[in-house]
Amino acid sequence: MQHCRTLLHAGVLITQDAQRRIIENGSLAIRQGMVVAVGTREALSAAWQAEQELDLGSMLVLPGLVNAHTHAAMTFLRGLADDMPLMDWLHQRIFPVEARLTPEIVRLGSLLGYAEMLRTGATACMDMYIFEEAVFEAARAAGLRCVGGEAVFAFPSAACAGPEAALKATRALAERCAGEERLSVAVNPHSVYTTTPEILTACRDLAEELGLPLHIHLSETREETELCLRKHGKRPVELCRDLGLLDLPCTLAHVVDVNEEELDMLARHKVVAAHNPSSNMKLGSGVAPLSSMLERGLVVGLGTDGPASNNQLNMFTEMGRAALLHKVAGHDPTLLPAARVLDMATLGGAAALHDARLGSLEPGKVADCVALDLASPNLQPLYNAVSQAVYAATGLETRMTMVGGEILYQDGRFSRFDYDALCREVSDLRSFALRAAGLAE
Amino acid sequence: MQHCRTLLHAGVLITQDAQRRIIENGSLAIRQGMVVAVGTREALSAAWQAEQELDLGSMLVLPGLVNAHTHAAMTFLRGLADDMPLMDWLHQRIFPVEARLTPEIVRLGSLLGYAEMLRTGATACMDMYIFEEAVFEAARAAGLRCVGGEAVFAFPSAACAGPEAALKATRALAERCAGEERLSVAVNPHSVYTTTPEILTACRDLAEELGLPLHIHLSETREETELCLRKHGKRPVELCRDLGLLDLPCTLAHVVDVNEEELDMLARHKVVAAHNPSSNMKLGSGVAPLSSMLERGLVVGLGTDGPASNNQLNMFTEMGRAALLHKVAGHDPTLLPAARVLDMATLGGAAALHDARLGSLEPGKVADCVALDLASPNLQPLYNAVSQAVYAATGLETRMTMVGGEILYQDGRFSRFDYDALCREVSDLRSFALRAAGLAE
Numbered sequence: 076m077q078h079c080r081t082l083l084h085a086g087v088l089i090t091q092d093a094q095r096r097i098i099e100n101g102s103l104a105i106r107q108g109m110v111v112a113v114g115t116r117e118a119l120s121a122a123w124q125a126e127q128e129l130d131l132g133s134m135l136v137l138p139g140l141v142n143a144h145t146h147a148a149m150t151f152l153r154g155l156a157d158d159m160p161l162m163d164w165l166h167q168r169i170f171p172v173e174a175r176l177t178p179e180i181v182r183l184g185s186l187l188g189y190a191e192m193l194r195t196g197a198t199a200c201m202d203m204y205i206f207e208e209a210v211f212e213a214a215r216a217a218g219l220r221c222v223g224g225e226a227v228f229a230f231p232s233a234a235c236a237g238p239e240a241a242l243k244a245t246r247a248l249a250e251r252c253a254g255e256e257r258l259s260v261a262v263n264p265h266s267v268y269t270t271t272p273e274i275l276t277a278c279r280d281l282a283e284e285l286g287l288p289l290h291i292h293l294s295e296t297r298e299e300t301e302l303c304l305r306k307h308g309k310r311p312v313e314l315c316r317d318l319g320l321l322d323l324p325c326t327l328a329h330v331v332d333v334n335e336e337e338l339d340m341l342a343r344h345k346v347v348a349a350h351n352p353s354s355n356m357k358l359g360s361g362v363a364p365l366s367s368m369l370e371r372g373l374v375v376g377l378g379t380d381g382p383a384s385n386n387q388l389n390m391f392t393e394m395g396r397a398a399l400l401h402k403v404a405g406h407d408p409t410l411l412p413a414a415r416v417l418d419m420a421t422l423g424g425a426a427a428l429h430d431a432r433l434g435s436l437e438p439g440k441v442a443d444c445v446a447l448d449l450a451s452p453n454l455q456p457l458y459n460a461v462s463q464a465v466y467a468a469t470g471l472e473t474r475m476t477m478v479g480g481e482i483l484y485q486d487g488r489f490s491r492f493d494y495d496a497l498c499r500e501v502s503d504l505r506s507f508a509l510r511a512a513g514l515a516e
Numbered sequence: 517m518q519h520c521r522t523l524l525h526a527g528v529l530i531t532q533d534a535q536r537r538i539i540e541n542g543s544l545a546i547r548q549g550m551v552v553a554v555g556t557r558e559a560l561s562a563a564w565q566a567e568q569e570l571d572l573g574s575m576l577v578l579p580g581l582v583n584a585h586t587h588a589a590m591t592f593l594r595g596l597a598d599d600m601p602l603m604d605w606l607h608q609r610i611f612p613v614e615a616r617l618t619p620e621i622v623r624l625g626s627l628l629g630y631a632e633m634l635r636t637g638a639t640a641c642m643d644m645y646i647f648e649e650a651v652f653e654a655a656r657a658a659g660l661r662c663v664g665g666e667a668v669f670a671f672p673s674a675a676c677a678g679p680e681a682a683l684k685a686t687r688a689l690a691e692r693c694a695g696e697e698r699l700s701v702a703v704n705p706h707s708v709y710t711t712t713p714e715i716l717t718a719c720r721d722l723a724e725e726l727g728l729p730l731h732i733h734l735s736e737t738r739e740e741t742e743l744c745l746r747k748h749g750k751r752p753v754e755l756c757r758d759l760g761l762l763d764l765p766c767t768l769a770h771v772v773d774v775n776e777e778e779l780d781m782l783a784r785h786k787v788v789a790a791h792n793p794s795s796n797m798k799l800g801s802g803v804a805p806l807s808s809m810l811e812r813g814l815v816v817g818l819g820t821d822g823p824a825s826n827n828q829l830n831m832f833t834e835m836g837r838a839a840l841l842h843k844v845a846g847h848d849p850t851l852l853p854a855a856r857v858l859d860m861a862t863l864g865g866a867a868a869l870h871d872a873r874l875g876s877l878e879p880g881k882v883a884d885c886v887a888l889d890l891a892s893p894n895l896q897p898l899y900n901a902v903s904q905a906v907y908a909a910t911g912l913e914t915r916m917t918m919v920g921g922e923i924l925y926q927d928g929r930f931s932r933f934d935y936d937a938l939c940r941e942v943s944d945l946r947s948f949a950l951r952a953a954g955l956a957e
Contacts, residue, residue, distance in 0.1 A: 153896070154903035158853035191893040195910075356840035357907075359849040386907040387894055396837065399797035403841070408800040412599035451912070452632035452935070453828055455594070456942045458950070462595035466798075466827040469636075469910035471892070494893070501897045509899070 081105040081480055082125035084116050086133035087460050091421045091435035097460055105442040108479035113437055131446045135460055138436050139198025139443035140390035141424020143376030144328040144349035147188025148181045148204045150382045151504050161358055172511040176233040178209035185213035187501050188388050193219055193484040195389040195470030196445040201428050203263045203290055205234035207248055211258055218483040218491045222428045224263040227278055229270050238274045242281050249285055266292040267311045268302050275318050288324035288429045295329035296360045312337035321346050324429045331361045342371035347427045352397045354380030362404040376427030377419040391470030394420050398465055413465040446475040522546040522921055523566035525557050527574035528901050532862045532876035538901055546883040549920035554878055572887045576901055579877050580639025580884035581831035582865020584817030585769040585790035588629025589622045589645045590824045592945050602799055613952040617674040619650035626654035628942050629829050634660055634925040636830040636911030637886040642869050644704045644731055646675035648689055652699055659924040659932045663869045665704040668719055670711050679715045683722050690726055707733040708752045709743050716759050729765035729870045736770035737801045753778035762787050767868045772802045783812035788868045793838045795821030803845040817868030818860040832911030835861050839906055854906035887916040
């Protein structure tokens with residue numbers, strides 16, 4: 076007998092290993108936060124002695140979903156402004172509120188966002204915002220994994236006087252979270268249209284110096300491309316390539332308005348795209364050429380973007396919309412099958428977060444997993460567990476969310492923080508937000 | 517003091533009345549299954565004496581959603597076959613199973629579908645399938661409202677030897693459910709491509725004779741239009757118009773491949789379109805020209821279609837996808853705002869079911885409503901109740917579903933049937949379905 080901390084038993088276990096094994100009555104052996112064995116309940120029970128057993132009955136267990144691009148702090152603005160032209164929405168509603176942000180507001184908004192992620196099966200995310208130290212405080216409070224970093228703009232934010240200050244904050248964040256197993260830092264130039272080539276170069280240099288990945292919004296809209304062409308005589312991907320950004324581990328959010336040449340360029344550089352179907356749909360940005368990306372071997376993760384342009388942080392919602400959007404856009408029901416979508420939300424997310432420990436349940440990977448209640452009417456009957464996760468689940472069937480072997484959410488209870496108190500605190504921010512957005516005196 | 521059966525108290529009440537009032541601490545007075553008063557809790561508590569009070573705390577109460585087009589029985593096939601070319605999917609998977617259907621299978625599949633609808637906030641649906649008597653049996657068992665009718669094809673189904681038999685079954689169904697308050701019958705020619713002008717005429721005649729509405733799939737794909745042009749020298753809408761179908765109360769499912777002239781034709785005839793965004797997306801059928809429809813004053817309901825092409829029967833999922841699909845298709849974030857989508861799912865559904873008692877909570881309407889738990893992390897904080905319902909809710913926040921003043925679902929329990937027993941029975945159908953679909957020996 077070998078010894079482990081936890082033996083977890085599932086009705087059905089989606090491993091996402093190289094063979095994409097799905098094991099009925101499957102079990103995980105977990106030691107020191109890592110998966111040490113995967114197999115049938117029978118085999119693992121015979122081979123492993125555990126300090127505790129977690130019997131999830133008939134539930135479906137799958138790797139924790141990875142949200143490849145988000146701004147969780149904006150959750151405190153959910154539903155404040157919808158259905159507006161993009162520029163009005165930004166300038167009248169979002170920017171005026173963001174100009175008055177404080178670390179405490181960012182912490183509360185982020186924690187609510189992470190509560191939603193844990194509640195709907197996500198165990199890790201790539202986050203970009205301001206006051207990112209407060210974002211990390213929320214991530215610690217929630218317990219989920221986060222790759223974050225201070226957003227770098229050419230202009231002042233509520234958090235930083237300018238790009239130098241943002242880079243300094245990024246460096247400080249990287250120092251402070253060194254050695255934290257669930258937190259790591261990326262350098263976050265916001266976009267090509269909110270920075271300059273000089274700032275992008277400084278971001279690249281810092282990333283190179285500290286060995287950090289880069290995370291940037293890229294080619295989100297046609298307007299971005301046109302602006303970039305006017306200003307720099309190049310399309311956004313070309314600009315980033317010429318500045319050497321694509322030579323680093325790089326996560327590119329959106330990648331909607333790209334041509335064939337740019338896609339070839341991206342595929343050659345082994346960067347990762349973070350696809351955000353809900354946001355691209357809600358803002359009317361366009362449809363990312365996902366089939367062309369995947370054909371070229373470009374690795375793609377799936378993200379929710381911020382709740383102000385979604386309005387959910389729910390990776391199950393995102394999987395369903397991704398699967399459906401590309402079928403209708405390509406007039407072909409065979410495009411982006413369920414298994415491919417689940418790959419994006421798990422292994423693609425691991426690539427986007429530049430963390431190879433994530434994305435599947437097999438020895439050597441971290442014990443990040445979620446359990447779905449298959450007894451929910453929308454998950455009955457069960458023919459195909461992957462189809463059920465991608466097409467039929469809403470996310471709220473999640474009964475248990477585990478990160479590194481630790482249960483962070485189970486049956487209505489968050490283990491690390493007081494959810495009801497959080498809701499009261501976030502609710503108290505409403506009058507501030509309404510006033511700042513010009514919606515109340 | 518006036519007397520009523522129930523006083524229902526909500527944290528927030530979306531009425532969908534002519535003023536689209538949203539009442540904080542709102543209440544409903546219910547008598548004999550009807551809403552008799554709506555107002556603040558304070559006002560109603562002072563004016564009405566109730567046999568029972570139903571205090572839903574801080575929950576959001578809205579009119580029961582109306583599913584304008586579905587084939588609920590197919591729920592027993594959920595996830596059996598996805599991501600296939602349409603014709604392979606139909607001929608290899610769906611038709612072989614449907615050829616071996618029995619009333620009992622149809623009853624079980626429908627009841628599971630209705631369980632999902634009640635669980636996710638729908639209180640009424642427009643259903644089309646075969647063995648519709650068994651569908652009605654399921655609707656009675658679940659308690660939700662259903663407008664159904666035997667599907668009429670030019671060829672035999674497992675239920676009927678041909679169109680005459682299907683029309684006879686429709687007539688018998690109408691006789692048997694006369695006087696049933698929650699069930700009514702429509703004449704259901706399946707489509708122009710699975711019937712003939714003679715059959716369509718016979719359907720129209722029966723509908724006219726019995727005073728029933730018509731329900732037909734129309735202009736779902738470009739292929740349907742091309743086939744119709746080749747066979748009849750007319751586009752589908754024109755064919756139906758010339759046969760007099762559009763002169764009756766008529767619900768047209770899909771209406772995707774239509775031109776401006778056809779839209780004008782439809783608007784002139786006061787028919788109702790049932791929009792099915794998930795199905796149109798998953799099957800790659802195309803994007804219905806919703807903005808053009810609404811501009812012309814065409815009334816539009818929202819439907820899930822069958823679970824084999826969705827794979828959910830969840831009107832909240834459908835609302836979110838509808839709102840997002842048309843924004844990205846039209847490259848405009850202001851298209852189809854949340855309030856318009858909720859109108860489609862409530863008042864539009866009432867029109868699609870030809871039942872003016874549905875769709876809003878006001879005196880004279882039936883007491884069909886649902887309560888959402890706003891404490892769910894994805895519904896926090898609350899700025900705008902309609903935005904929350906359309907963009908943020910998954911449907912599983914539904915804590916209570918009421919039809920005609922009767923609670924049919926509350927906190928995990930269905931009041932009229934044994935859900936666990938149903939799941940076992942549906943699960944037992946899996947080997948039949950796999951064999952019939954050629955997926956098992």
